[in-house]
Amino acid sequence: MTRVVTKSVQRLPLVATALAALVTPALALDGQGTIAQTSTTVFPIRITAAGSYVVTTNIVPASTTVDAIDVNANNVSINLNGFSIIGRGSGSGVGINGASHASISVTNGTVTSMGSRGVLLGNNALVKGVNAISNGSDGIAAGNNSEVDNCGASSNAGAGIVCGNDCLIQDNAADANSVDGMYTGTGGTVIRNAASDNTFYGIHSGINAGLGKNVLGNNGLGCFDFGTSMGDNVCKGSRF
């Protein structure tokens, strides 16, 4: 049986709400849906309705072959609330999987040690303030017209950050990943990031992507591939 989290209509006294938030899906006082792992949680946790959700415990998937959270609706916001999704270091599970839906935001927490991608979202996504570390594929992957902002993506077995066309990728650090630090399609803006010690390129972008104020150190295949410098980047100590 799969656990479904939706914004059910529950009205609980203050104390009861505090207890319920730890053990059952409930509404937070500000109307957000809550996501909490309990001893009866079945993975993946599924979000099936548009809305705002806040995580209230760490999430540790029960096996290596399941996702932690699947998002099966458009227009969903997930606040990890400082908590972590912690995989088991192998397998095929994704931390947060919303690949088939648009306008999903994930903020403020960690996704680590998943067997596959850490965060996988569709078009028009926002990923902000997320650490994606040591996942089995890409750390953060989002579709076209997405924004990845103020994230750390390091030591992942794929790329650190992958985004489709026309993305905004800013203020991130993507280091020591096994493919590119950051990979984006055409027309994106990639500014104020740091990418070093990645196996392939620091920034691998499509045509018409703009790169500015990035610091790119030692990457296996070079600092960048394609894209147009907007100035003030540094590649292994040289400005471009």
Place this chain on the structure above:
Amino acid sequence: MRIRPVGYIAITPLLFSLASFAFAVDGIALIRQTPTTVFPVVISAPGSYRLASNLRVASTSVDAIDIRANNVTLDLNGFSIIGPHSGTGNGINAGVNASSCYPPNVTVTNVTVTNGVVTAMGGSGICLGSYAHVEGVRALGNGGSGIDVNSFARIIGNVCNKNLATGIACGRDCVISGNTTNSNFEGIVTSDNAAVLGNAVSLNSDDGLILLGTVPTYSGFGKNVMENNSVVCADGGTSIGDNVCNGRTL
């Protein structure tokens, strides 16, 4: 005081924990100093934690908070960690209690600290391992460094002034952006592949910026304002422009 993490806990100890410690309605464990609090407060499991009071440390030989688990988020929530102005204790330490901060030896990783003050500790204000994220913290007047972390860190929007060692120290592959580091020994010290952008670094008694590591370090610095540091504005690294050193563009 030991803080029990939220989630994945059997019902009985969970209820016991709720009776002993407070939790916010959003599941975050609250850290509040009481008359019976024993320092250091120890965080021993991954999770999200939030201060609910100031922490005043009277002893000179203990840390305020020790973090002994990976994947921890600590929101200082606007509160302050206030030390005794001397001794060896650190404010927030992922290493050994009251030890001299040396992040390369710290094995705890991925700790985030945000939004508050750490001041007057005898040791360093914040001492963390790799993949740290420190944002919106004021580390002021500590006996060691203000913020001292290992590699792959993001240090953003902090104020680190009047610390006896370095304002901000970071390992390799760090992003250090939008901070103020004034009147320390060194302003900012980091290693290879760092991005040091948009910081204010002045009145330090040694260098403003030190970008260490192998030569060349492949670090870049831009849009920093460095005034009246006793030795040089920036030692090492590559300017990516728009820096100001004692009134001159660098």
